[in-house]
Amino acid sequence: MIVTSTKAGELLASGRLDAKYHTAPAMMIRGALAGLADVELRMLGDYASVRAPGRFKRTYAAAGEEFISYLRPYDVFDYLPFEADRLSRARTENLDDYLIKAGDLLQSCSGRNLGPLTIADDHLAKFALSHDMIRLSIDDHVDRFYTLAFLRTSTGQHLLRGDLSGSVIDHITVEQVAAISVPFIRPVQREVSNLMRNATELRERARIRLDQVTRDFAATLPKPPVRERRAAGWTHNAAGLNGRLDAAFHDPAVADIRAALKDAGGVRVRDVAESFIPGRYRRYYVDADHGRPIVSGRQLLQSLPINLKYIAARSFDYSAYELTEGMIAFGAEGRAEERIAQPAFIASDRAGWLANNHVMRVQPNPGVNPGWLYLAFAVPQVQIQVKACSAGSVVDAVSPSDLGEVILPPMDNTLGDAATECWKDFAKASEAESRAIEMIEAEIAIATPKI
Template sequence: MIIAPVHAKVAFKDGRLDAKYHCSPGVRANEHIELLRDGGAELRRLAGENGLGYVGRTSRTKRVYAAPGENSVPYLRPYDVFDYLPQAADLLSETGNADLDRLMPEPGTILQTCSGRNLGPLAYVDEYISRFVVSDDMLRLHIENENDRLYALAFLSTPTGQALLTRSKTGNVIDHLSAEDLGNVEVPFIDDALTTEIVELMRQAVNLREQARVRLDDLVAEFQAQLPPIERSGRLRDGWTQQARALGSRLDVAYHDPLVSQTREALAAVGGVKVGEVAQTFMPNRYKRYYVESAFGRPILSGRQLLQMKPVNLQYIAARALDFSEYELGVGTLVFGARGRAEERISLPALITEERADWLASHNVMRVRPNLGTNPGWLYLAFATQHVQSQVKASAFGSVVDVVDPSNLNEVLLPPPDEERGDAALQCWRDLGSANALEAAAVNKVEAAILSRVGALIPNQVDVNQQAVPTFVASAHATEAP
């Protein structure tokens, strides 16, 4: 059962007394905004007259994908922008797509998801993200004043801000948010000292994240550039032949791709090492799911969420469901989704640092735990190269979904160790973790200030006759509440 106190003034204003309505997060968040308004807080809309900025309109655009060798631009789908280091989902043709520049967001733009079942998450465009074409299925919020922009970014990430964003969602099949819905959200500026503190925290967070992303991307490129180039000797469509005695137990084509064999031979020639020689690989057993609220469990990541800065729809699991010590990630562990489609996000790595060391991950996640003396930053760089990605994807098998098995993974050849670049990559991942912590601190401070101010205002609210305005309690079953 969900129970929520509702201020009578707000209830009668909306003309609704049904509990299901008043227990919804959006209605409760709007009540907080109304109370802040009555308490003297400055409220400014995100867009429109006297608003903080404007919402750029992006109409549906036909996408023409690039042919091999054609001039192209990397493309990100909506949920790719939430990753630590987003990777292009596809390449779009420069000649086949008109006005691609319109879809390449400028640094400082706030990208807001506008459709989907997990409607609400948003991302901040930095130098790294601005290199990509971003799907037209994201609203662009432009706020010229940097202080206002950073404060609005923090507020929209709070539970109150997220609830306000989804309050007016529409759609018969999937939820949808319009440009007007986003522009009408009001941002509360509670006091100058809080605004200054939040802006500084957010500035540190976005700058640190930008620097870490750009540096990490450069490190991967530098590391891969020193490896032997791997190119096909012929066209893929022409196929190849394979001796029957070399097939072994695998009949799938990708496993016997000559390019993979060439890659392994090239790495062996420069002193490559097997995964099993430098790390322990494992995947825990399947478990029963007992999800709970955050106060009663540990966060548990899926393969998709491993790559996200702020995991979308993060869930928490109870201790009775599994042994925490077996599923705990630990500092320095390299992880990737090991079940899915080999041609998509399976095998894309992430490195666990201190802020997520005690988090858990599902049984679908591969753990690669470096041995004593193995540089975890180098391990990440190695797995991020196309040389290793092609081997891991080729090793996957399965009749319904592709699965990477620890025993096959142990045979994958890695490039020779590079301690200097490995140390730099590890520091980048630590900086990404620090940026997350700074942003989380800012978001929590804004939400705490809102709840504190609202809590102080409710007992003092009076009507026009200077009489105390009562509240009533709305309750609804959890299965019925939005």
């Protein structure tokens, strides 16, 4: 139990009677920041345009209609975001208000994990975004990237979460974000800003390049056949059921793309890589200082893992769950029509991290290009195979044995090397961001209380 005393005048000034507000770490941090030397405290709303569009009715595009690709709030944290839906350009009211603008900070503002933020780049600017995310526009580049770094620190996150409201779901408003005081620490301000700017530009280039490389690779492959509506049905010989009665597994479109890839010189997954999922385990979560980071299939896709957890060594033998550099991994459970099977390449920044027992590991054999293996799993011609082989009564799940029979395209070392370089650049960007955040945290550690 957390106990604190609060003056009546503070209750009146805040207009809040909930204990959660008055015992939040932000209350202590605000006072401590005022004691920092060589620091300029600036209210965010004084130098940034803080706004959020109103709620809107999503009008989805019909077949053949001009559209804009749409993202849900937490999609913006992915290494390579892809559309969740398509909105009609002509029939969606006030669509321009929801278009992402390069250079804006995008701040999550609701849900149990609210607080994380990112910066929009030219790749994200191709999308429209849900109303449920606050936009911050800061004209000065030094201020913009420094603010991004500060709000990513533990101190910044406490301040963002220090004025939550909502009877069911936690929420912060535009006014609450605009009222946050940001400490501009003069000795490190420019260096922090430069690190964050370089990281952002590096990730942007890698993201755009990886998107293009994936498209180029897919364009060299047989196109997935266009079939009549599945509701029209099809016939299948009983001898070819292979123990599976689910329709998706026997979809003729899947059989056709498998045959086309075979004819083009494709190979089975089991011939080029080892696929495996470790068993279930008892979970003992701890603070970052006492364990190692463990990710889910969703977090694998995020450049900034949301709600990252750390697990103690007594939970399991680390070596059985460890991710290694050059491995391909993806969430093997979920919904086949959503993010199940979307791959991530494990680069140096994630090597040594752990992944849970819902994550498929695909370890390339010696001599197999890991960048090609990533691209092979990322293209639609393989995605439809992996999703089709998933099964389960409650959630869809992919087994290593079924995955081993999936047909991959012929190896392309040139594009594979390009994909590997993109993921290495993602790692460099993450490391630069970490250095910038650590610089700010080191400067404010003395003045702020340990939370």
